[in-house]
Each structure stands twice: as structure tokens, then as C-alpha cells.
Amino acid sequence: MSTAALSRSAIRPEHPLAVRAVRHHRHRAPLLRPFVTAARRTECVEYVVAEVELNDGTIGQGSAAETVAVTGEDAASIAAALGGPLRAAVEGRRGTLRELTRAVAGAAPGASSARAALDVALHDAWARRLDQTLVELLGGRTGGQLPNDMTISLEDPDSMAQHAREAVAGGHEVLKIKLGGNIEEDRRRLRAVVEAAPHARLRLDANQGWSAPEAIRILDSFTAEGLPVDLVEQPVPAADIAGMARVREATDIPVMADESVWTAADARRIVAAGAADMLNIKLAKTGGIGEALAIADVALEAGLSCMVGAMMEPRISITAAAHVAFAHPAITTIDLDPPAWFSSALPFGGYAQPGGRLRLLGGPGLGLDRLPEDADPAPPG
Numbered sequence: 163m164s165t166a167a168l169s170r171s172a173i174r175p176e177h178p179l180a181v182r183a184v185r186h187h188r189h190r191a192p193l194l195r196p197f198v199t200a201a202r203r204t205e206c207v208e209y210v211v212a213e214v215e216l217n218d219g220t221i222g223q224g225s226a227a228e229t230v231a232v233t234g235e236d237a238a239s240i241a242a243a244l245g246g247p248l249r250a251a252v253e254g255r256r257g258t259l260r261e262l263t264r265a266v267a268g269a270a271p272g273a274s275s276a277r278a279a280l281d282v283a284l285h286d287a288w289a290r291r292l293d294q295t296l297v298e299l300l301g302g303r304t305g306g307q308l309p310n311d312m313t314i315s316l317e318d319p320d321s322m323a324q325h326a327r328e329a330v331a332g333g334h335e336v337l338k339i340k341l342g343g344n345i346e347e348d349r350r351r352l353r354a355v356v357e358a359a360p361h362a363r364l365r366l367d368a369n370q371g372w373s374a375p376e377a378i379r380i381l382d383s384f385t386a387e388g389l390p391v392d393l394v395e396q397p398v399p400a401a402d403i404a405g406m407a408r409v410r411e412a413t414d415i416p417v418m419a420d421e422s423v424w425t426a427a428d429a430r431r432i433v434a435a436g437a438a439d440m441l442n443i444k445l446a447k448t449g450g451i452g453e454a455l456a457i458a459d460v461a462l463e464a465g466l467s468c469m470v471g472a473m474m475e476p477r478i479s480i481t482a483a484a485h486v487a488f489a490h491p492a493i494t495t496i497d498l499d500p501p502a503w504f505s506s507a508l509p510f511g512g513y514a515q516p517g518g519r520l521r522l523l524g525g526p527g528l529g530l531d532r533l534p535e536d537a538d539p540a541p542p543g
């Protein structure tokens with residue numbers, strides 16, 4: 163065994179990290195087709211990579227994408243948070259992972275996805291320094307696999323049917339259908355998808371697009387028609403917890419909170435109100451891995467299950483989300499298809515999904531190659 167390997171094996175997870183530098187770079191990736199929800203339409207994603215360098219030269223990366231409609235953050239504000247308060251919170255500091263990620267959590271309020279990028283970069287560097295796979299350090303496993311879904315954007319019924327056919331031909335058994343428009347049109351959309359993909363399991367996502375009475379009416383009609391709907395995500399506006407509880411009470415379709423749950427405190431409020439059967443955890447909302455697992459803890463105690471989802475984010479973010487997904491027993495489903503929308507497949511590694519079933523590939527940290535600064539170049543200026 164080499165001296166380096168010997169000294170590395172002597173490092174323990176609770177040992178402090180010394181952060182030499184925090185850097186960030188901006189990227190821009192065109193999507194293969196427009197991504198459309200009740201809240202937004204996206205054809206090209208601007209994203210920012212956060213990079214942490216430890217004193218021993220170990221480098222970790224995390225990423226965040228602009229999601230103005232959900233987190234209020236664009237690429238410029240993410241870059242400003244990473245280059246300002248977030249960098250100041252940890253650069254030149256020595257501390258345990260817990261101390262450093264707490265410093266990140268306390269800096270840049272309102273910049274949850276920028277915080278998530280740096281939090282993930284710290285976790286990646288931590289696990290690489292220990293020469294272990296992140297999921298295992300989080301208490302999970304590398305060997306598992308979960309069916310990944312494919313999202314069908316909110317478009318006209320014919321386009322949605324065509325995209326559903328393509329997804330099924332590509333090996334996906336689970337489709338996530340974006341609805342949340344006019345409810346008569348939403349009915350036509352879902353019928354078209356069911357005709358095109360009669361054997362697929364369906365997840366619906368209204369992205370806050372219905373009122374509680376509308377949601378109850380449309381979901382009742384789906385149940386009456388016997389459509390294979392496994393869950394409905396965020397049927398009503400995020401703040402309408404009472405309305406979501408009424409929807410849950412009135413329908414047999416499991417209700418999942420997404421835009422209503424950002425933190426463990428939100429999760430406890432939703433549990434107390436009886437407003438959801440499932441919670442959608444996204445690092446861009448929680449601001450990091452610790453809060454994501456804290457939501458899963460709330461769910462486990464209350465008997466709810468969780469999905470790990472993501473914004474339209476690049477592969478580094480999605481790989482981090484996949485490590486979280488395999489780290490907690492309350493997390494039973496994933497919604498991690500964004501890389502399939504990106505025209506570039508960088509960086510390599512992290513995970514694979516033969517036949518639509520996602521599994522981690524292992525390797526140190528997130529198990530990804532380092533994304534070069536000149537990948538998916540952002541326009542100058």
C-alpha cells in the first residue's frame with residue numbers, strides 16, 4: 163500500500179476539512195426539446211458549477227440551474243451568491259463537514275439552489291478525500307436501483323401523445339405528465355397520453371395549476387375512468403395547505419406535496435394538516451443534503467414516503483439527488499430525468515439507467531468526472 167493510500171485510510175468522516183478555495187463557473191446548455199409546465203417554458207438552461215478545493219488538492223463539485231419560476235434564482239444571482247456570501251462562509255476555513263455545511267445553510271437566505279450547489283460540492287470533496295462513495299457515507303447503498311420516470315411537457319394532446327410514445331419506446335415504464343391548465347384540456351391531454359402509452363404508470367403534476375374544487379373534480383373523473391394514475395403532485399397553490407388536505411381527503415389518488423415543501427419545518431406542517439401522502443424532495447429547494455434527509459426523517463416518522471426530484475438541472479445536480487435517493491428508507495421513488503433533456507452528457511460517470519432503471523456507478527464522492535470550465539460554454543458578457 164502506498165504512503166498516500168495509508169494516510170488516506172487513516173482519515174475519518176468526522177475529521178475537519180480545510181477549504182483552500184471556492185470557485186464557480188457559468189455554463190449554458192440547450193435542451194433537446196422545450197420543457198413546459200403550468201409555471202414556465204424552458205428551451206435552454208443556464209447553470210452554475212460550484213467547485214471546492216481542499217488544502218490537499220481534493221476537488222468537489224456541485225451545480226445549480228436557473229429556476230426563476232420556482233426558486234426565484236437566475237444564473238446571475240446564483241453566481242453572485244456563490245462568489246459572495248457563500249464563498250466567504252467557507253473559503254479559508256477549517257471545520258468538519260457538519261460545521262462547513264451549517265455555515266453554508268446560514269449564508270445567502272433566498273438562494274437555496276446556490277446553497278445546494280456549494281453544499282453538494284463540500285459533500286463531494288469530503289467523500290473523495292475519504293475515497294468513499296457519497297451514498298455510503300450518508301448511510302445508504304450503491305447496489306440499489308429505482309425506475310426513473312420521463313416527463314411529458316404540458317403541450318397540446320397530440321404532442322404529448324407523441325412524446326409519451328417515444329418515452330415508452332425508450333424503455334420508460336413511468337411517465338410524469340405535466341398538467342395544470344384548463345381542466346377540460348387537461349382531460350383531453352391525459353386521455354391522449356393513455357391511448358398512446360396504455361401500459362405506462364402515470365404520475366400527474368399540476369404545478370399548483372388547479373384550485374382545490376377543480377382538482378377534486380378532475381381527479382374524480384380520472385378515477386372513474388380507471389386511469390393508471392399513481393399520484394398527483396402539487397394539485398393546488400403552494401400556500402394552500404388546507405386545500406391540499408381537502409383534495410387528499412376527497413380523492414383516492416395519493417397526493418404529493420412539491421412546491422409546498424422546502425424544509426423539514428414545512429414537512430411537519432404538511433403532516434400536521436394531513437395534506438399529503440408523499441413529499442417531493444429537491445436539493446434546489448432544501449439548500450443542501452442535510453435538510454433533504456431531515457425531510458425524509460419527518461416522512462419516515464409520519465408514515466409518508468418521499469420522491470427525490472429535481473429542477474431542470476444538469477447531471478452533477480441529478481447525480482447528487484440520486485445519492486440522496488438511495489440514502490434513506492423513506493425515499494421510494496425518483497423523478498430524475500433532466501439529463502435526458504440536455505444536449506450534452508457531461509460530466510461522465512455518476513449513474514446509469516439501463517432500461518429506465520437508475521443505479522449509481524460508485525467511485526469516490528459523486529463518482530463523476532470533473533466538469534471542465536469550458537464545457538457547455540455560457541455566452542460572453
Ligand SMILES: [Mg+2]
Binds near residue numbers: 369396
Ligand atoms: Mg413537481
